[in-house]
Each structure stands twice: as structure tokens, then as C-alpha cells.
Amino acid sequence: MRTPEAAAIRADAGMILRLGGPLLVNNLSVAGMGMADTVMGGQLGARSLAAIAVGFSYYGPFMIIGIGLTMALSPLVAHAYGRGDAGGVGGYLRQGAWVGLATAALLVAGLCLVRPALVSIGTDAQILDDAVGYVHAMAFGTPALVGFQLLRFVSEGLGRTRPMMVVAVLGLATNVAGNWVFMYGKLGMPALGAVGTGVATAIVSWVMFAAMLFWVARDRAYAPYGLLAGFEPPRPARLREILALGLPIAGSLLAEGGLFSAAGLLIGTLGATQIAAHQIALNYAAFMFMAPLSMHSATTVHTGHALGRGDAPAARRAGLVGIWLCGAMMAVSALGIVAGRFGIAALYTPDSAVRALAASLLLLAAAFQISDGLQVGAMGALRGFRDARVPLLICVLAYWGIGFPLAYWLGVKLGWGPAGVWWGLIAGLTACAVALNLRFRAISARAVRARGL
Numbered sequence: 001m002r003t004p005e006a007a008a009i010r011a012d013a014g015m016i017l018r019l020g021g022p023l024l025v026n027n028l029s030v031a032g033m034g035m036a037d038t039v040m041g042g043q044l045g046a047r048s049l050a051a052i053a054v055g056f057s058y059y060g061p062f063m064i065i066g067i068g069l070t071m072a073l074s075p076l077v078a079h080a081y082g083r084g085d086a087g088g089v090g091g092y093l094r095q096g097a098w099v100g101l102a103t104a105a106l107l108v109a110g111l112c113l114v115r116p117a118l119v120s121i122g123t124d125a126q127i128l129d130d131a132v133g134y135v136h137a138m139a140f141g142t143p144a145l146v147g148f149q150l151l152r153f154v155s156e157g158l159g160r161t162r163p164m165m166v167v168a169v170l171g172l173a174t175n176v177a178g179n180w181v182f183m184y185g186k187l188g189m190p191a192l193g194a195v196g197t198g199v200a201t202a203i204v205s206w207v208m209f210a211a212m213l214f215w216v217a218r219d220r221a222y223a224p225y226g227l228l229a230g231f232e233p234p235r236p237a238r239l240r241e242i243l244a245l246g247l248p249i250a251g252s253l254l255a256e257g258g259l260f261s262a263a264g265l266l267i268g269t270l271g272a273t274q275i276a277a278h279q280i281a282l283n284y285a286a287f288m289f290m291a292p293l294s295m296h297s298a299t300t301v302h303t304g305h306a307l308g309r310g311d312a313p314a315a316r317r318a319g320l321v322g323i324w325l326c327g328a329m330m331a332v333s334a335l336g337i338v339a340g341r342f343g344i345a346a347l348y349t350p351d352s353a354v355r356a357l358a359a360s361l362l363l364l365a366a367a368f369q370i371s372d373g374l375q376v377g378a379m380g381a382l383r384g385f386r387d388a389r390v391p392l393l394i395c396v397l398a399y400w401g402i403g404f405p406l407a408y409w410l411g412v413k414l415g416w417g418p419a420g421v422w423w424g425l426i427a428g429l430t431a432c433a434v435a436l437n438l439r440f441r442a443i444s445a446r447a448v449r450a451r452g453l
Contacts, residue, residue: 068250077157109213303384403428
């Protein structure tokens with residue numbers, strides 16, 4: 001039956017898919033870099049793969065903080081664009097640059113402390129040096145990562161998502177080539193193994209930042225916003241606006257990403273086979289997560305544009321459509337993982353023990369796919385409403401009040417190993433998905449009532 005409401009829903013779904021399509025390619029390319037690191041590292045043996053896994057478990061929270069703080073620019077710019085404030089768009093980028101500069105300095109300092117941190121948690125001595133070298137190499141690329149994200153989220157907020165797609169594909173090609181050169185010692189370079197993965201990724205960060213900066217500088221579509229108009233001193237009011245949204249977003253991302261990093265570090269104390277299998281299952285699940293993550297970002301932008309125009313009912317509808325799309329995508333992903341788990345594990349490693357354990361963990365990864373999709377969809381819709389503080393509280397309680405205690409108790413105390421840790425992850429994600437969706441329905445309904453509709 002064709003009704004105005006059904007037509008509006010189809011239009012929202014179409015717009016989210018159009019915005020999210022290039023972001024999907026971007027996200028899959030970024031995830032492809034992680035998959036390439038894992039697959040190519042797996043060819044060197046369980047020890048190298050475990051070093052990459054532990055090193056990334058330490059690096060991941062720092063990366064999340066950098067992305068989270070800059071992610072605030074996407075809904076802020078989307079609102080400015082929706083209300084026709086071209087000058088405000090450029091102002092957000094220039095003030096965001098100050099936030100990014102301070103963030104990058106703090107992140108690099110934290111990454112340099114990796115060795116004492118890994119030693120303190122009892123990381124296996126056989127993989128310690130490679131894990132530390134990997135993180136030190138990644139630190140070199142961190143300032144470029146932050147710079148790229150600043151440009152990316154401003155462009156995303158404007159609804160211009162194609163540049164990120166092109167730049168990410170370039171990054172993926174550069175990453176694979178860099179891994180081949182630095183991991184395996186090609187073209188006269190020394191074979192650095194796991195450390196070479198970090199070197200290649202750092203180079204990729206600088207390549208992507210330079211490419212995105214060139215695109216923004218040369219594309220006339222960005223000219224009305226004066227993004228690179230020149231130096232602007234810090235503006236306290238705008239900095240507070242960015243941080244008021246960016247800090248809770250970073251906190252929410254850190255609560256989830258930190259949970260997965262902590263799970264990796266817990267499993268890292270159980271041996272190389274266990275951590276290698278965990279890394280395979282987690283890496284593949286993260287790869288599939290890129291589909292709803294792209295729709296999450298598109299939902300934020302589409303919802304933000306509607307709110308910038310003052311259309312709260314359209315914003316609520318856009319958010320609900322985005323959540324449904326994210327959940328549907330992950331339902332398909334779960335079926336694919338169940339059917340192909342043995343082949344997926346075999347793709348990563350020739351080690352039979354690692355393959356068998358990874359296949360069993362992939363079944364658990366399939367179990368949380370739908371919850372993961374629903375929570376990221378709701379988070380995207382809430383960010384479009386510039387609602388971040390209560391979602392932060394929800395994430396902290398779900399992941400660290402439920403997920404991590406269960407992961408530790410089942411995996412370590414009861415001796416269930418990696419499977420117990422993954423059951424804790426499932427519980428945390430499910431609790432978060434339910435609470436975030438209830439929050440979106442409440443806050444969007446309140447916004448509609450505030451308009452007197």
C-alpha cells in the first residue's frame with residue numbers, strides 16, 4: 001500500500017543508503033587494512049599474529065579517543081548545514097583543529113608508555129617486544145590519523161561522503177603494499193614482521209591525511225564554507241561546544257572499544273593460540289560491522305540535517321529507519337558467519353589449532369551481530385539529535401557493569417577461556433542495544449512534542 005508515510009520511509013532509507021554507500025566502501029577499506037594485517041601476520045605464525053593482536057588491543061583505545069573527539073564535528077556540521085550556516089561549518093573545522101592538535105599530542109605520549117603497561121598485565125614475554133614495536137610505529141601515524149578524521153567528519157556532516165571512499169581505497173592499496181615490503185622484507189627493506197605492520201599503517205595514515213587535505217583544498221564544492229580560509233585563534237565558546245559533544249562520544253566509543261581491547265588483553269594471558277584465534281574472530285566480526293557503522297554515520301547526518309531545518313518528526317523517522325537498516329544488515333551477517341565459519345578461519349591461518357578455536361569463537365561472534373547492529377544504529381540516531389551524555393552512561397553501565405565482569409568471571413575465574421570472555425561481550429552488547437533504543441524513542445518523541453506536533 002502506497003501512503004505518504006510509506007513514501008517518506010522509502011525516501012529516508014534511500015537517502016541513508018546513498019550517504020552510507022561511499023562510507024561503506026570507506027569503512028570496508030579501513031577494515032580491510034585490519035584484515036590484511038591479520039591475514040598477512042597469520043602467515044608468519046601464531047606468535048606474530050598474537051603480537052599484532054596485543055599491540056592493537058593497547059593502541060585501540062587511543063585511536064578511539066582520537067576518532068571520538070573529532071566525530072563531534074559530523075552532527076555539529078550537519079546541523080549548521082541544515083540551517084544554512086556556511087560560516088559555521090568552516091568555524092567548526094578550524095576550532096576542531098585545535099582540539100585535534102591537543103588530542104594528538106596526548107595520544108602519542110600515552111602510546112609511548114606501552115611497554116610498562118603490557119609488562120604490568122603479564123603479557124607473554126615471547127610476544128612483548130614485537131607488540132611494543134608495533135605500538136611505537138603506530139604512534140608515528142597518530143597525528144595524521146587525527147587530521148584525517150577532522151576533515152572526514154566535516155565532509156561527512158555536509159553530506160559529501162565520496163571523498164572518504166576514494167581516499168580509503170587508496171589507503172587500503174597502500175597498506176597491503178606496505179605490509180608486503182615491511183613485514184616480509186621486500187625491495188631491500190629488513191623483514192620487520194609484526195612491527196612492519198605498524199610501520200605500514202603509520203605511512204598509510206599520512207597518505208590518507210594528505211589525500212583528503214588535497215581533495216578539500218581543490219574541490220570547489222567546499223569553497224562556500226571556507227574550510228581552509230586561514231588561521232583562527234581558539235574560540236572558547238565553540239571549543240566548549242565541540243568538547244561538550246566530543247568527550248561523551250569518545251567516552252561511549254571508548255567504553256565499547258575498551259571492552260574489546262580488555263577482552264583481548266585478558267585472552268593475551270592465556271597463550272598465543274588463544275589470542276590468535278580471538279583476533280581472527282574479532283577481526284572478521286569487525287569487518288562485517290563496517291556495514292552498519294556506515295549506516296550509523298549516514299543516520300547521524302540525515303537526522304542532523306532534518307533537525308537543522310527544524311523538522312523533528314522527519315528526524316525521528318530518519319533515526320528509526322536507520323536503526324532498522326543497521327539491524328537488518330547484521331542479521332544477514334550473522335547467517336553468513338554461521339554458514340562460513342570454518343572457511344573464514346582457514347582464510348586467516350594454516351595453524352589447525354588456531355583454526356578450530358577461531359571457528360568456535362565465530363559462532364559466538366554471530367550471536368551478537370543483531371545486538372551490535374541495533375546499538376550502533378541507535379547511537380547514530382542519538383548523535384544526530386546531539387544526545388551524547390546519557391548514551392555515554394548507558395554504554396559504561398552495559399559494557400563495564402555487565403559485559404566486562406561477566407567476561408572476567410566466565411573466562412578467567414570459571415576457566416571457560418576465550419568462549420567465556422565472548423559470552424561476556426554478548427551480554428554487554430545486548431544490554432546496551434536495548435537501553436539505547438529505548439533512549440532514542442524517548443528523546444525523539446520528546447522533540448516532536450516540543451514542536452507541538
